[in-house]
Amino acid sequence: MRRRDLLTGLGAGAVATGLAGCSETDCGDGATQQSHQSFNWKMVTTWPPKFPMLGTGALYLADIIEQMSGGRLKIKVYAAGELVPAFEVFDAVSDGTAEIGHAASYYWKGKSQAAQLFSAVPFGMNAQEMNAWIMHGDGLELWQEVYAPFNIIPAPVGNSGVQMGGWFNREINSVDDLRGLKMRIPGLGAEVLRRAGGTPVSMPGSEIFTSLQTGAIDATEFVGPANDLAFGFHQVAKYYYYPGWHEPTALLEGLINRDAFNALPRDLQVIVLRACDAASQNMLADYTASNQRALSTLVNEHGVELRPFPADVLDRLRTLTDEILDETAADDPLFARVLDNYREFKRDVSAWHDVSENVVYQRLRG
Ligand code: CA
Secondary structure, three states: OOOOOOOOEEEEHHHHOOOOOOOOOOOOOHHHHHOOOOOOEEEEEOOOOOOOOHHHHHHHHHHHHHHHHHOOOEEEOOOOOOOOOHHHHHHHOOOOOOOOEEEEEHHOOOHHHHHHHHHHOOOOOOHHHHHHHHHHHHHHHHHHHHHHHHOOEEEEEEOOOOOEEEEEOOOOOOOHHOOOOOOOHHHHHHHHHHHOOOOOOOOHHHHHOOOHHOOOOOEEEEOOHHHHHHHHHHHHHEEEOOOOOOOOOOOOEEEEEEHHHHOOHHHHHHHHHHHHHHHHHHHEEEEEEEHHHHHHHHHOOOOOEEEEOOOOHHHHHHHHHHHHHHHHHHOOOHHHHHHHHHHHHHHHHHHHHOOOOOHHHHHOOO
16 A cells, blocks of 8 residues: 555645655644645646636636635636737746646656647546546556656546547548548547547647638547537537547546645645645536536537547447557557556456446446
8 A cells, every 4th residue: 555645635746745744644833734825826727717617626626715815825726828828838838937727647758758648548447437537546656757747736626528539521431531621529539530540639728610611620529518619610620429439538638736735734735736636526417417418408409410430430449449559569668557456456346346336327227
């Protein structure tokens, strides 16, 4: 059993570097005495302003931290582009331009290939399983290790649940239909599409609608019905495919500058991390409730045509996913170590869910 700090949930390594002066069970004066010092933080995010669930989830986190701390830690939230562009959030937190960020770890594969494994793995674990790996498996400790060289402490802050396959202006009836497909898709899913003959494009959410409208891209995924309805993709695409094979869950992240975290008294450190947990749970519930309402609106009011990906297309994409994961692991020892741990947890939790959750979903509901 790993040593895990009782109050913070941080693994032993992060306790040593993250909570200066604290032993595992005794944090000296800071553990028992409330500091009256106040702090003002900036939070940079990769989302459009107040965007449903993602942007509002970041605002919720800032709000509960301020309330839980009695106003001693105030956080001003910046949408993408307001302080730094969407894809500079990681660097902004790393160098202290902002003390905290909200994003998804697969945006940072240029920093470390292993980062991608903490958001979404195609055909991988679902939200419930991913949360279990992060919070009660080795996930969080490995994530801390991957981000440590960048002076960042990661925390889970939200989850989309299973995403949709995306919006397409061409039918996908066979693997051949993926050839030449120019699609906005991030993370490992992008590499799978590339290997299938497509052209993945990386762009933040705010640029997708126009790109689809002008034909600069043939297809896009974003998240699921609630976010996609807000963007209005149904106005510029013909088909809405499912399921989101590339993101059977997408874990969102809090990025915390380690120096800023270390400067907080112990009680505020605990408030920040436990507020991340609360915001994380809140976002998944928000997604589940909002997606079912939005799906109904898309289908019944806007006449959106839902289509499943053909089984042989999904089989091919799964084969390509395994190839890419294995090849990346062969080139990158840290990716390999995280992937091994992820796969072992997935195998074991699947064995459990095959006699529990999956049976209920497949046979007992109706
Ligand atoms: Ca997505």
